[in-house]
Amino acid sequence: MIRGNEAPKAIEVHFVKNEYDPTGLGEPPFPxxxxxxxxALYKATGKRFYNQPFINELNTSS
Incomplete structure (x- = not known):
């Protein structure tokens, strides 16, 4: 995964019009x-969180 300062300044996106119902357009931003x-949790707590959902790790004391 690239860092913010390594990302391109502009990204051009095109959606191809076709007869299929749209699917999967919302997933790319999730990772x-x-x-x-x-x-952000690491900065706030000093603990690394590796497994989702993070709430399970937040509730366990280390």
């Missing part, structure tokens, strides 16, 4: 979101 949440 980076979960990584960002894990990093």
């Amino acid at each position: 980076p979101v979960f990584a960002a949440v894990a990093n």
Whole structure:
């Protein structure tokens, strides 16, 4: 996964019109979101979170 400063400044996206119902257009942003949440939790708690859902790891004391 690339870092924010390595990402292109602009990304051009095109949707192809066809006879099929749209599917799967909302999933691509999910993986980076979960990584960002894990990093935010690490910054807030000092503990790394590797397994989702993170709530299970938050409730266990280390």
